Amino acid sequence: MEKTLIILKPDAIQRRLLGKIISRFEEKGLQITGMKMMMIPDSLARAHYVSHKGKDFFEPLVSYTTSSPVVVIVVKGKNAIEIARKMMGVTFGSKAEPGTIRGDYAVSNRFNLIHGSDSPSSAEKEIAAFFTKEEIVDYQPID
């Protein structure tokens, strides 16, 4: 079973879309094995987005990411990384397909509601950066 890190970004909370977005993962059949609300420290935002360092949108991205709370979630399931990315839609809200989270709720490039790990190695690193081992609760699904 694969695990992926989902971040419901500040705009998801400010726009009161948390429930709708979390429901989509539950309804799809993925399992939530970790979840918390937090303020992302500046250093963690910079490390998380280090691949974008030097790009013109990097500093505004760090400011936005640290501006108000986020909800971080560990989602588990077969092919969870790829499924979550498909459910999110492409990065820019204006380009994302209807039926995806960004396609249905976002128009902006930066304020695109959600982050999902893009590979198994990123997922492992990102989960370790945002969660302690104790905060992830592996349990047997009933069905």
Ligand code: CMP
């Ligand atoms: P995410 O998928 O979390 O990864 C990088 C983030 O940078 C992306 O979502 C957007 O929030 C932001 N981003 C990417 N490209 C741009 C851009 N051209 N202008 C502004 N923000 C961007």
